[in-house]
Every structure is written in C-alpha cells, then in structure tokens.
Amino acid sequence: MNTKILELLKLIEENPLLEIMPMVNTECVGGDDYSSWSAEWGRAEVDEYYVSDERIYFRSTDSEELVDEYMDNLAEELGEEADDENVEQYAINKVNKLEWIKAIVVHIEPK
Numbered sequence: 311m312n313t314k315i316l317e318l319l320k321l322i323e324e325n326p327l328l329e330i331m332p333m334v335n336t337e338c339v340g341g342d343d344y345s346s347w348s349a350e351w352g353r354a355e356v357d358e359y360y361v362s363d364e365r366i367y368f369r370s371t372d373s374e375e376l377v378d379e380y381m382d383n384l385a386e387e388l389g390e391e392a393d394d395e396n397v398e399q400y401a402i403n404k405v406n407k408l409e410w411i412k413a414i415v416v417h418i419e420p421k
Contacts, residue, residue: 318354321414325356331413333366337420352417358410369410376408377401 322330338349358369360376367376380401 312351314351314353318351318414318416321354321356325414328356329411329413330416331359332416332418334418335420338418348421349418350421352419354414354416356412357415358412359415360408360410368415373405376405380404 334349335352338347340347355370360367360369367373377398378401381397384397384400
C-alpha cells in the first residue's frame with residue numbers, strides 16, 4: 311500500500327475525532343468542460359486552519375502572514391504612534407485568538 315495512504319490511516323487512527331480536510335492543488339483541476347480530474351494522494355498531516363472571508367489559512371504555514379497583515383493594518387491605523395514591538399505582540403495575540411480548527415489535512419497533488 312502506498313506510504314502516503316498508510317500515513318493517512320495512521321493519523322486517522324491516532325486522531326479519530328478530527329475531521330479530514332482534503333486540500334486539492336489547483337494544478338489538479340483543468341480549465342476544461344469536464345467534471346472529474348485525476349490526482350494522487352499527497353502528504354497528510356495534523357494542522358489547524360482558519361477560514362476568513364477571503365481564504366483558508368493554515369497555522370503551520372500561514373500564521374506569520376496573518377501576523378504581518380494585522381501589523382500592517384494596525385500600523386496604518388496608528389500612524390506615527392505605532393510602537394513596532396507592541397504592534398507585533400498585538401498582532402500575534404490576535405492571530406492566536408482566531409478560531410483555529412484542528413484537522414487532518416490531506417494534500418491532493420497532480421499526477
């Protein structure tokens with residue numbers, strides 16, 4: 311059996327209450343008129359995600375980006391009064407307080 315599938319099965323066994331979230335790489339989906347596309351199992355991992363109005367963020371890869379976004383917005387709002395250290399700590403706290411959802415993330419990759 312494929313090692314990636316075995317890895318997924320192990321994660322499911324270790325975390326039976328977590329949802330399984332397949333994340334499909336955009337290269338898997340063709341821009342044609344067909345309704346199905348072929349792909350393959352990628353890596354599986356336990357991660358946390360946050361859904362905003364614009365996209366899905368993953369704690370393992372996107373939390374720094376969210377911190378930067380909050381810092382930029384707050385710095386613009388405060389102008390010259392912005393203290394870099396306080397703005398960064400505020401942004402980190404804000405990101406940590408988001409409604410992160412723990413899940414088994416399965417990456418679906420192109421063949």
